[in-house]
Amino acid sequence: MMQISFKLNDKAVTVDVEPRLHLADCLREVLRQTGTHLGCEHGVCGACTVIIDGEAVRSCLVLAVQAEGSAVVTVEGLSNDDALTPLQTAFRKHHALQCGFCTPGMLTTAHALLTKEPDADADRSRTVLAGNLCRCTGYIPIVEAVLEARAAYRNKP
Ligand code: FES
Ligand code: FES
Numbered sequence: 001m002m003q004i005s006f007k008l009n010d011k012a013v014t015v016d017v018e019p020r021l022h023l024a025d026c027l028r029e030v031l032r033q034t035g036t037h038l039g040c041e042h043g044v045c046g047a048c049t050v051i052i053d054g055e056a057v058r059s060c061l062v063l064a065v066q067a068e069g070s071a072v073v074t075v076e077g078l079s080n081d082d083a084l085t086p087l088q089t090a091f092r093k094h095h096a097l098q099c100g101f102c103t104p105g106m107l108t109t110a111h112a113l114l115t116k117e118p119d120a121d122a123d124r125s126r127t128v129l130a131g132n133l134c135r136c137t138g139y140i141p142i143v144e145a146v147l148e149a150r151a152a153y154r155n156k157p
Helices: 023-030 086-093 103-116 122-129 140-154
Strands: 002-008 011-017 049-052 055-058 071-073
Touching: 011 023, 023 049, 049 103, 055 103, 086 103, 086 140, 103 122, 103 140, 122 140
Parallel strands: 002 071
Antiparallel strands: 002 011, 049 055, 049 071
């Protein structure tokens, strides 16, 4: 076992983990943050995407020990209260989710994109979201939702 410390959704956490444990399992099984979903577990589907130090990362491809000292944001950390965020509101308005399995990965990927590039156009959004698979929506409403949410990211101080 190894002890690691990192920030999870703005709170300091310290956990004992096996060196082989990947971050997604650490988040779900050890820290009980089950918003991060696991689909393929080998870097293909994007369902497990979290944000590490501002970058969208597949948590099934990262060992938990690699998170030492970093700031990890999961889908639970995108909202601090009961109100929907502008990104969530846009997803609901555009019916950008059906079963919702891919949605945590879509939201974290889109949030990381719009935080850095609030003017991302449809082509850029499609390119960035291309690594996130959705079996339900056909992707068009997801891109529409991301484009609509841009205004909220542009207005952030
Ligand atoms: S579960 Fe990580 S990319 Fe599919
Ligand atoms: S909403 Fe079902 S997989 Fe995307």
